[in-house]
Structure formats: structure tokens, C-alpha cells
Amino acid sequence: MDPRSELILILSLLIGLGLVAQKYSRIIASIFGLKGETLVGIEFILIGVLLGPQGFNLITREALEGMFPVFALGLGWIGMTVMIEMDLKQFQRMPPQLGVYSLIASLITFGITYILIRMILAQLPLVSKFDWALMLAVLAIPAAPEVLAAKARAFGQRTRELTRLVTMGILDDFYSILFYLLIFPLLTSRITGVSYHKNLLYSFAIGLLSALILNLLTIPSRKRSELQLILLGVVFFASGLSAMLGISPFLTCSVCGLLVANSSLKRLRIAEVLQKAERPVFFFFLVLAGGLIELHMLNEDDMLLFTSFVAMAFVLFRWLSKYVGYWTVSRIGAPDKARRELPFLALSGIFIAMLVDIRLVVHSPEGNELLYTGMLAFILSLLFAHVTLRYRVARAS
Amino acid sequence: MFDLFPLILLFAIAAGVRWVNVPHSEFAPTFYLGFILLTAYFLGRFGTRFRLPKISGYILAGILFGPHLLNLLSHAEIDRLRLIDGLALALIALIAGGELKMKEIQKQLASILSVLVFQVTIVFIGISLTVLLFHNMLPVTRDLPLNTVIIVAIFLGVTAVAKSPATTIAIINEYRARGPMTDLVLGVTILKDVVVLLIFAVVMSVSRMLAHPGQSFDATFLMKLVMEIGLSLSIGAGLGGLFIFYLKRIRTETEVFLLLSVLLVAEFAPLFHLDALLLCIAAGFVVQNFSQQGKQFIEAIERSVLPVLVLFFAIAGAGLDLDALFNLWEFAIALVLLRLAFTWIGTYTGIRVVHGNKAVEKYGWTGFVAQAGVTLGMAILIERSFPDWGSELKTLIIAAITVNQVIGPVLFRYGLFKARETAEFRKYD
Numbered sequence: 001m002d003p004r005s006e007l008i009l010i011l012s013l014l015i016g017l018g019l020v021a022q023k024y025s026r027i028i029a030s031i032f033g034l035k036g037e038t039l040v041g042i043e044f045i046l047i048g049v050l051l052g053p054q055g056f057n058l059i060t061r062e063a064l065e066g067m068f069p070v071f072a073l074g075l076g077w078i079g080m081t082v083m084i085e086m087d088l089k090q091f092q093r094m095p096p097q098l099g100v101y102s103l104i105a106s107l108i109t110f111g112i113t114y115i116l117i118r119m120i121l122a123q124l125p126l127v128s129k130f131d132w133a134l135m136l137a138v139l140a141i142p143a144a145p146e147v148l149a150a151k152a153r154a155f156g157q158r159t160r161e162l163t164r165l166v167t168m169g170i171l172d173d174f175y176s177i178l179f180y181l182l183i184f185p186l187l188t189s190r191i192t193g194v195s196y197h198k199n200l201l202y203s204f205a206i207g208l209l210s211a212l213i214l215n216l217l218t219i220p221s222r223k224r225s226e227l228q229l230i231l232l233g234v235v236f237f238a239s240g241l242s243a244m245l246g247i248s249p250f251l252t253c254s255v256c257g258l259l260v261a262n263s264s265l266k267r268l269r270i271a272e273v274l275q276k277a278e279r280p281v282f283f284f285f286l287v288l289a290g291g292l293i294e295l296h297m298l299n300e301d302d303m304l305l306f307t308s309f310v311a312m313a314f315v316l317f318r319w320l321s322k323y324v325g326y327w328t329v330s331r332i333g334a335p336d337k338a339r340r341e342l343p344f345l346a347l348s349g350i351f352i353a354m355l356v357d358i359r360l361v362v363h364s365p366e367g368n369e370l371l372y373t374g375m376l377a378f379i380l381s382l383l384f385a386h387v388t389l390r391y392r393v394a395r396a397s
Numbered sequence: 398m399f400d401l402f403p404l405i406l407l408f409a410i411a412a413g414v415r416w417v418n419v420p421h422s423e424f425a426p427t428f429y430l431g432f433i434l435l436t437a438y439f440l441g442r443f444g445t446r447f448r449l450p451k452i453s454g455y456i457l458a459g460i461l462f463g464p465h466l467l468n469l470l471s472h473a474e475i476d477r478l479r480l481i482d483g484l485a486l487a488l489i490a491l492i493a494g495g496e497l498k499m500k501e502i503q504k505q506l507a508s509i510l511s512v513l514v515f516q517v518t519i520v521f522i523g524i525s526l527t528v529l530l531f532h533n534m535l536p537v538t539r540d541l542p543l544n545t546v547i548i549v550a551i552f553l554g555v556t557a558v559a560k561s562p563a564t565t566i567a568i569i570n571e572y573r574a575r576g577p578m579t580d581l582v583l584g585v586t587i588l589k590d591v592v593v594l595l596i597f598a599v600v601m602s603v604s605r606m607l608a609h610p611g612q613s614f615d616a617t618f619l620m621k622l623v624m625e626i627g628l629s630l631s632i633g634a635g636l637g638g639l640f641i642f643y644l645k646r647i648r649t650e651t652e653v654f655l656l657l658s659v660l661l662v663a664e665f666a667p668l669f670h671l672d673a674l675l676l677c678i679a680a681g682f683v684v685q686n687f688s689q690q691g692k693q694f695i696e697a698i699e700r701s702v703l704p705v706l707v708l709f710f711a712i713a714g715a716g717l718d719l720d721a722l723f724n725l726w727e728f729a730i731a732l733v734l735l736r737l738a739f740t741w742i743g744t745y746t747g748i749r750v751v752h753g754n755k756a757v758e759k760y761g762w763t764g765f766v767a768q769a770g771v772t773l774g775m776a777i778l779i780e781r782s783f784p785d786w787g788s789e790l791k792t793l794i795i796a797a798i799t800v801n802q803v804i805g806p807v808l809f810r811y812g813l814f815k816a817r818e819t820a821e822f823r824k825y826d
Contacts, residue, residue, distance in 0.1 A: 008664045012657040072427050209410070213403040217435070220400075225703045226438075232704050233435035240428025241410070244419040280653045 049290040071360055074285040076239030076253035078353045079177075080231075081278050083257030084271045086174050094167065102171035104332070105325035106141050110179060112321035113140040113314070120313050131187055132310070132370065135358065138183050139374065140318040141176035142350045143169040173350050177254050180354055184248055188361050194246050202247050207255025210238035211263065214256065218266045227266075227273050243360070250357040289356045290375070307369050311376035315384065318377075351378060400439045407432055411462075411469050426477045429470060433462065433478070434704060437711035450810045452567050452710050456802060459714020470715050478712050483663030483673060484656075485709030486563055486770065488702050490674045491659060493566045493587060494633075494681020495695045501580045508577075508753040509584040515750070516585070516743030516765065517558050517592060523739035524732075525554035535728060537789045548604040549790055552779055555600050556772050556794050557736045559593045561802065562586045562674065564767035567706055568809045570699070576818035577754045582764030582809075587678055590771065591626055594672070597775055598622045601782065608783065621670075629672040633679025636662070637687070640680060644690040644697075651697045713769055713802070721796040729796035736801070740765050756816040763812030767805025768798045 114137035121133055185199030194202075214234045218227065238256055239249035261267055355374040411432045419425070440461075441454030462469040470478075502509070528550040532538040538546045565586045569579055598619045636658065643654055659677065666673035685691035722729055741762040748758040776794040780787035813819050 008660060012661045072424055209406065213406060213435075216403045217400065217439075225700060228701070229434065229438055229704045229707065233431045233438070235431070236427055236434060237407070237431025240424050240426070240431055241414070243424035244414070244428055280650065 071285070071288060071356060072239040072243040072249045073236060074281050074288075075248075075250040075353055075357050075360070076235040076242075077274070077277065077281045078285070078350070079250040079252070079254035080235060080257035080260075081271075081274045082173060082350055083177065083254045084261045084267065084274055085170065086258055087261045087267060089262075098167065099171060101329040101332075102168055103175060105322070105329050106172060106175040106179070108325035108328055109140050109318070109321040110137045112324055113137040113317050116317040116321070117310075117314065120310070134183060135187055135370065136310075136314050136373075138176065138179045139351055139354060140314070140321060141172055141179055142354075143172040143322075176350060176354075177251075181251050181254070184251060184354075184358070188248075188358075199247050202245055203242065203251045204255055206238055206242050206245075206247075206252045208259060210234050210252070210256040211259035213237075214260055214270070215264050218264060218270065222266075224273065227269060228277075231270065231273055246361065248357050248361060250353055285356070286352065289352060289371075307373040308376060311373045311380060314373065314377045315380045318381070319384075400442070404436055404439050407435055408469075412467075415469055425474060429474055430478065430708065433458070433470065433711045433715075434708055436462065437714075438703075438707045441707065448810070450568055450806045451571055452564060452706075452806045453803070455707050455710035456714035456717075456806070459711040460717055460719070462711075463715030463717070463719075465717075465719035475712060475715050478708070481705060481708045481712065482770070483667075484660050485705045487659045487663040487666075487673050487677045488656075488698060488705055489563045489566045489709075490677035491655075491681040492570060492695065492698055492702065493562065493583065494637075494678035494683075495685045495691060495698070496566075496569070496583060497587070497678075497682050497685065499686045502584055505577060505580045505584060507751045508581050508748060508757065509588065511751045511753075512581060512744055512747030512761065513585050513588050513592065515747035516740060517589065517596070519743035519746065520558050520736065520739040521554040521596070523554075523742070524557040524735060525550040527735055528553050535793075536725070537786060537793055541786060544607045545786065548607050548783070549786065551600050551604065552775075552790060553732070553794070555593070555597050556775050557732070557739070558589070558596065559768060559772045559775060560586065560589065560765050561767040561769035561771065561805065562590050563709070564769060564802070564805055565764055565809065567710070568806055568813070570702075572810065572813055572818075573820035574813050574818045575820075575823065576816065578757045578761055578764070578812065578816040579818050581753075581757050581761055586764070590674060593771065594622060594626070595619070597778075601778070605782070625670050625672060626675060629666070629675040630679045632671065633676035634683050636676065637680040637683025640684050640694065641688040641690055644684070644688070644693055651693075652701045655694075655697055656701055717799045717802065718792075718795045719799065721792045722799045725793050725796045728793060729800055732793070732797045733800045733804075736797070737762075737766065760812035760815045763808040766801055766808050768801040772798050 114133050117136050118133040181203065182200075185194075185196050185203070188194070189196045189199060214230065217230050217234075222230065234256070235253060238252050242249045242252040260270060264270060351374065355371050355378075359371045411429075414425075414428065437455045437458035440458040441451035444454030444457065445451060459470075461467055463475065464470065464472050528535065528538070529546065532541075532546045532550070538549050541549065565582060568574075569583060602616070602618055640655070640658070644651065647654070662676055663673050666676055681694070684694045744762040744765065745758055748754070748761060772794065776791040776798075779794075780791040783790075814822075
């Protein structure tokens with residue numbers, strides 16, 4: 001069996017079983033004593049690690065490399081799905097300060113995480129072209145409002161406080177992508193050789209062109225299947241073109257999504273079609289992302305110790321910096337205690353997309369180390385968030 | 398107008414990418430999938446203004462951007478994009494099986510069997526005899542000994558019988574055709590797919606005997622094929638049962654589940670020497686005729702089939718060998734005309750014998766013109782088995798396929814409209 005067939009077999013079986021498990025998830029969860037729990041992806045990453053080259057090697061390295069175009073498509077799809085939600089008119093309907101406060105809190109999170117991680121890394125003998133502190137500082141910003149929303153749903157809660165928290169989480173995701181857009185080209189320019197300005201310019205240009213094509217093609221009324229085809233074509237086109245030029249498909253499609261969200265009259269229908277395929281795309285994507293982790297490289301030069309240490313430090317610093325950020329905001333003029341709950345939110349799917357995006361562009365061992373650190377941090381943050389959120393949601397009621 | 402500007406833009410970008418050296422060409426298939434998907438789809442829509450089926454537009458887009466004309470898609474890129482072929486064929490087969498309703502088939506059974514027998518016999522014998530009679534004029538057979546000429550004639554006969562089930566089903570699907578002619582074409586197409594494989598297996602063994610006189614008739618090849626067909630149909634029925642269970646009990650993300658199952662079948666059926674096409678036809682047939690979920694099943698596939706269909710036909714178009722056609726165009730056209738004539742005679746006789754529907758008698762033949770993958774597969778097998786002259790014969794067959802694949806959808810559309818079996822006639826009636 002060739003590597004591609006193997007990969008198709010495994011992924012199809014996994015997704016098939018996943019669909020059945022999803023149907024009976026409540027029953028399965030109740031067997032283990034969990035009430036409406038949602039792991040939002042850990043299970044798929046772990047499955048990927050287990051089946052990947054480092055586990056049972058059912059997903060071989062050759063097969064994974066052959067799936068790079070699928071990664072590019074997945075990243076593009078996720079970027080677009082997230083940003084299509086960012087209709088600035090909707091933000092205007094929110095209390096005007098909310099956006100500003102979130103921006104301040106995100107800047108504080110970014111700054112504190114950057115300083116603390118930099119201080120820690122200065123103590124370690126790390127020679128790297130890659131600015132870990134800067135990258136991890138950006139990665140600290142996204143929250144996982146979906147985890148909070150799911151938890152609230154599980155407990156049957158719909159309080160105003162929780163709704164505001166979810167909104168704040170969405171704003172955090174938005175700012176994280178903006179920060180990522182500005183910083184990612186700077187970080188990768190040293191490795192890929194594509195200059196910062198060129199990288200940024202290409203991302204905007206391809207995003208703009210794709211949005212223009214999508215908007216023009218969706219002006220006439222289209223059937224759902226046609227809209228699906230157009231979206232697939234545009235995401236394939238944008239992510240393929242950007243990956244070919246060595247720039248991030250995630251960023252390009254995020255730019256496209258943001259522009260479409262604020263310029264297209266068919267925004268809602270486009271968002272609906274994108275979201276319909278979001279779950280399987282994400283499912284597929286997380287398993288492959290888990291498979292990408294090359295654990296054997298962690299044996300070299302105490303890398304396992306290093307990455308685990310950085311991951312734990314990152315989770316801790318993220319929590320601390322987010323707390324300081326929202327505490328500061330509440331002192332400035334938003335005496336809303338709910339904001340202080342935000343630090344407890346887990347890292348989101350956007351975080352994983354960003355990690356894989358970096359891994360695709362940075363082919364060196366450092367890309368792998370950062371991926372491993374990020375995955376570990378993601379798992380830690382999710383486990384931590386589950387315990388704390390359960391308590392917070394119950395209290396908010 | 399709204400469609401035209403983005404298409405020009407896409408074309409300009411794709412042309413730019415072709416001329417400039419891009420650093421990461423491993424991502425080229427992702428980019429070209431997007432490009433060909435959008436351009437082919439909108440060219441397909443544009444073609445409907447000239448009364449062309451959308452499929453013809455997709456094929457023409459492939460020809461236009463393919464290696465023989467604009468060369469935006471090179472041979473290497475087409476090969477990489479061919480990953481979609483198996484998935485598309487299996488999905489089309491699933492739709493075909495799902496469209497086969499036992500009640501309708503029973504009504505048409507006599508016509509279907511009659512047309513099948515007459516068409517296969519007349520086309521096969523007619524083409525073989527004509528080639529035998531005029532073998533001195535054909536460049537492939539001109540310098541060959543008589544026993545080899547007979548083999549070539551038989552092979553041309555059997556490849557002329559084969560047709561493209563995918564194109565037929567896609568056209569029926571595009572025009573949402575219903576009626577006696579649609580049922581007949583669908584039924585004959587599916588049965589013919591099995592019959593052609595069997596005839597080809599026999600012809601292959603006979604040809605080996607003729608080519609190497611000491612060799613005896615190799616029945617194992619035929620036996621294996623019969624087993625493969627039987628096994629494909631049984632496993633397909635089992636798969637249909639699984640689909641019914643999923644549609645009844647699980648119901649979540651039906652489209653994803655169906656797509657994944659079909660992907661698995663397309664990928665693994667050839668590894669186990671099973672016919673993915675037959676397997677999926679059997680699965681679709683079981684769901685349609687042995688459960689209440691037939692409509693839900695067809696709708697779920699149709700919701701996700703469009704991008705796959707567009708890519709499949711566009712890539713098929715890009716893969717058509719125009720060089721072969723330019724080199725042998727006069728012989729290819731003669732072969733195509735002969736095939737058309739014999740197909741018409743076969744269908745007409747088949748319907749007349751059982752006193753079938755008048756419209757089917759007149760226009761039924763139009764559904765049997767298109768040729769693609771099955772015929773191409775046969776040509777490749779012939780080339781491998783008889784390397785001395787097989788290559789030249791393959792070129793001629795490919796040249797004929799190119800013409801048939803371009804005119805086939807147009808003719809079938811014409812036939813369906815004349816027989817008043819498309820959705821718009823149902824609306825008016």
C-alpha cells in the first residue's frame with residue numbers, strides 16, 4: 001500500500017469513527033462521568049501523535065509530506081472561517097469601549113509574555129535564528145470562547161456576564177490574528193529569506209485579490225452548491241498561491257475573510273457555507289497536526305526538557321499576563337469582574353492553526369520544537385481551563 | 398459580466414505563475430485546483446448560452462488550459478491532479494446506482510436487454526469487419542500480417558462498444574432528466590460496463606492465441622474477471638447496507654461520511670482487484686431500492702458532487718491527447734462516424750424488435766457516444782500486451798476518444814431535449 005492510500009485509510013476510519021462517536025458523545029461522556037464535556041481537539045492531536053511517525057507510524061512521514069497541500073487548504077479554510085465573523089458593523093453595535101479595552105488587554109498580554117519568556121530563555125543555552133519570545137507572545141493572545149460557550153451550554157447557563165465573556169474572547173481572537181499578521185512575516189523573514197515588507201505586501205495583495213474574486217463571483221445569486229464550489233476554488237487558489245510564494249496561507253485567507261466580511265452582501269451565506277465544513281476540516285487538520293510532531297528530535301540535546309519547560313512557563317505566563325491585562329482594564333474604567341475570568345480561557349483552534357502555519361513555513365527543527373511546545377501548552381491550557389471554567393461558570397450562574 | 402472579470406484576473410495570475418519560477422512548487426496542485434475549479438465551472442456556465450452542456454464547458458476548459466494549447470497545466474500537473482479521478486468516478490457511480498429504480502427498470506427491461514444485445518453485436522461486428530475490409534488504408538494495419546490485422550480489428554471493435562458511464566450519468570444529472578429514454582440509456586450504460594469488460598477479457602485471450610499460435614485459450618483471466626465482478630457487486634450491496642444504517646441511525650454529517658466512504662472505495666477497490674464503479678453502483682442501487690432513504694441519499698451526494706465533477710471533467714479535458722488527433726484526424730473521424738452509424742443501427746433495431754418507445758427509437762443512440770476512462774484503460778492494456786503495434790493502435794483509439802468525448806455530451810443533450818425528458822419539459826407538462 002502506498003503512503004497516500006495508508007493515510008486516506010487511517011484518516012477516513014478516524015473521521016468515520018469520530019462521526020459515530022460524536023453522535024453518541026453524550027452517552028460516552030456520561031459513562032466516564034463527564035457531563036457535556038468538550039475537549040476541543042486534544043483527542044485528535046493525541047490520535048495524530050499516536051498514529052504518526054513517532055507512534056505506530058500508521059501515518060508515515062512521506063504520507064504527511066504528501067498532504068502539505070491539504071494543510072495549506074485547511075489553514076486557509078480556518079483563517080477565512082474565523083475572519084468572516086469579524087464584521088466591523090457588528091463591533092460597532094457592541095459597547096464602544098469593549099474593542100479598545102480588549103486591545104489594551106491584548107497589548108499587555110503580549111508585552112508581559114514577551115518580557116517573561118525572554119527572561120527565561122536568556123537563562124538557557126539556546127542559539128536560534130527564530131525569536132521564540134516574540135512568537136510565543138503573539139500566541140498568548142487568542143482565547144477559546146468556544147470552550148466557554150460550550151461549557152455554559154452544558155450547564156444550561158446564558159447569563160449576560162457569560163455572553164460578554166464570549167464576546168471578549170472573540171475580540172481576543174481577532175487581535176491575535178492582527179498581531180500575527182504584523183509579526184509573523186518579521187519572524188519568518190530571517191528563515192525563509194522573504195523580506196518583511198514583501199511578505200506583508202504579498203499577504204495583503206493575495207488576500208485582496210481573493211476577496212475581490214470572491215465578491216465578484218458572488219454578486220449574482222448563487223445556489224448553495226455553487227457557493228460551496230466558489231469558496232473551495234478561492235481558498236484553494238489563495239492558499240496554494242501563498243504557499244508557493246513561501247508566505248502564510250492562514251494569513252492570506254484571514255485577510256480575504258476580513259475583507260469579505262466587511263464588503264460582501266452575501267457575507268452571511270458565505271459564512272454559513274464555510275462553517276458547515278469547519279468541523280470536518282478542523283478534525284482532519286488536528287490529526288495531521290498531531291502527526292507532524294517529531295518526538296524523536298526531542299531526545300537530542302535535552303530538547304524534551306527544554307520544550308516542556310517552555311510550554312509550562314508559557315501557560316503560566318499567559319495566565320498571568322492576561323490576568324494583569326484585564327485587571328488593568330478593569331481599573332482604567334471597566335469595572336466588570338467578568339473580564340477577569342478571561343485568563344482562564346484555554347488556547348483556541350486559531351492557536352493550533354498558527355502553530356501549523358509556522359511549521360509549514362519554517363521547515364527547520366525549530367519549527368518542530370515550537371510545534372511541540374505549542375501543542376503541549378495547548379493541552380495543558382485546555383486541561384487547566386476545564387477545571388477552572390467549570391467552577392467559574394457555576395459561580396457566574 | 399460579473400463572472401468575466403474575475404476569470405480574466407485568475408487567468409492572468411495563473412499565466413504569471415507559469416512564467417515566473419516559484420520557490421515552493423510542491424504546493425502547485427493546490428493552486429491549480431483552485432484555478433481550474435473556478436475557470437472550468439464558469440466556462441461551463443458560459444457554454445450553456447450556446448446550448449452546450451456544462452460538462453462540455455468543463456472539458457473545453459481543460460483542453461484550453463491543458464498542455465496542448467495554453468499550457469497552463471503541464472502533463473506533470475495533470476498527473477498530480479488526477480488524484481480526483483477515482484473519487485469522481487465512484488461518486489458518479491453512486492448517483493447512477495441511486496437513480497436506478499427497480500420499478501422503472503422492470504418496465505423497460507425488454508428494451509434495455511434488446512438494445513444491449515443489438516448494439517454490442519452490431520457495433521462490435523460492424524467496426525471489426527470494416528477495419529478488416531479496409532485494413533490496407535489504415536496506417537496501423539497496413540504492413541501487418543493477416544492474423545495481427547484480425548486482432549487489431551477485434552480490438553477496435555471492442556473499444557468502439559465501450560462508452561463513458563461517467564459522462565452519461567453527469568449529463569442526466571445536469572438536466573435532471575427523467576423518462577423512458579433516460580432509464581434505457583442508464584440501464585444499458587451500466588450493463589454495458591460489465592459486458593464490455595467480459596468481452597474485452599475474452600478478446601484479450603483470443604488475441605494472445607492468434608498472436609502466439611501455440612498458446613491455448615486462457616480462461617483463468619475470464620474467471621478472475623467474473624469473480625471480481627461478483628465480488629464487487631456483493632461488497633457494494635454490503636456498503637449499501639452500511640449507508641442505510643448510517644442514514645437511519647447516525648445521520649450526523651451525512652455528506653462527510655458518504656464522501657469518505659467513497660474515497661475509501663476509490664482508493665482501495667483497485668488494490669483488491671475490485672471494480673469501484675460496479676461496487677458503488679450496487680451500493681447506490683441497494684439504498685434506493687431497499688430503504689426509505691433513497692431521496693435523502695441522492696440529495697446528500699448531489700450537495701457535494703459539483704466541485705468533484707467540475708475538476709474531473711476539466712482534468713479529463715486537459716488530458717485529451719490533441720497531438721494524436723492532429724496526426725490521425727482523418728482516421729479518427731472515420732472511426733467516429735462509423736461508430737455513430739453502427740450505434741444508431743444497434744439502438745434502432747433493439748427498440749424496433751421489442752416495439753419500444755418512438756422517441757427512444759429516434760434519439761436513444763445519442764446517449765451512447767461519449768467515451769473516456771474505460772476505453773483509455775483498454776487502449777493502455779492493449780499497448781502493454783502487444784508492444785510491437787499496440788502503441789500505434791492506442792494513439793488511434795485516443796484520437797477517437799478525444800472526438801467522442803467532445804461531441805458525446807452535446808449529442809446526448811440534444812437527444813434528451815428532443816425526447817422532452819429534461820426537467821424544464823416536466824415543468825411545462
